[in-house]
Amino acid sequence: MAVNFTLNGKPVSADVDPETPLLWVIRDTFRLTGTKFGCGIAQCGACTVHLNGLTRRSCVTPVSQVGGGTVTTIEGLDGPEAKAIQDAWVDIDVPQCGFCQSGQVMSAIALLREIPKPSDENINQAMGGNICRCATYVRIRKAIHNAADTLASTAEG
């Protein structure tokens, strides 16, 4: 059965079992391998994408649930929040091994789109489901604050 949706701004069609996890479709059907398989049970956040603008763990999302919707992966990020986060990540070298980082970035951007100047508590609540085995949490928090400052200065600018 074909499932139609928008992937990174382009209409796509996947002829797969409707119960296939979205993560499989993203990686195997469309060869977008930036989104990672971590735990497979929605406990680590490595597979986070945006579905209709909100964070979604693609390893526990049947592709049938996406039909007609809009999916954005790490490869398709765009906009001021995405640029601010990417710049902040690079500026302070957030990643260590990097495996979890696409999920971290997806969650961080979703947070900034809703809360442009997040508190530590906002960050804890939004990012608590994204695990980093290298424990880069301190740098992740700092990068989110830096990105928020960049967005604020751009807006004032």
Place this chain on the structure above:
Amino acid sequence: MKRILFTLAGTVLLATIAGLALETASAADAPAESLKAPAAFESIKDKDARSVALFEEMGKVFTHPRCSNCHPRGDSPRQGMAMHIHQPPVVRGAGGMGAPGMRCSTCHGKENMPFVTGEGSIPGNPAWRLAPAEQGWVGKSLAQICQQLKDPERSHMTLAELQKHNASDGLVGWGWHPGKGRQPAPGSQTLFGELTQAWIDTGARCPQ
């Protein structure tokens, strides 16, 4: 060395939360608890005592983890038959649907979804969310739960609306269809609705 320690700590953390997520796998094989039908209480001649007995039977559902886990006191849902704090960490948020960036819908979809790892599943329902904070009852007695259900300031429902909620609400109904790896709530939603109606018909008395 520090890096190795962090990596080890991360591995242990991930293994622990995976264990928490899957701890109910054996409970899934246990048969659901039974629930008596209203007719089973007809032998209780005293109407008030019958009403209390009906509520105590309903209490098997209210206090079952499938129902109580989403009626927490405080801002963290519970999980599993042991009713441990939800992992990953989440908060109630606006409308009981989580925080910006980490809403219930980040993980919970419209229906239960088996894990690709082959063990257990993630629960889902189109209305997935926490019950209102005023309807938190984890750790409360049946008498306290009964009083707050009858208090419209806290339940936000009339008794008739409560009966409808118990008998036919889709998210309540999920408790009897919780998916692979979870023990269902006792009995059936139909029986729960019938018990609720019988309790109301007998005066909606509360245990002391």
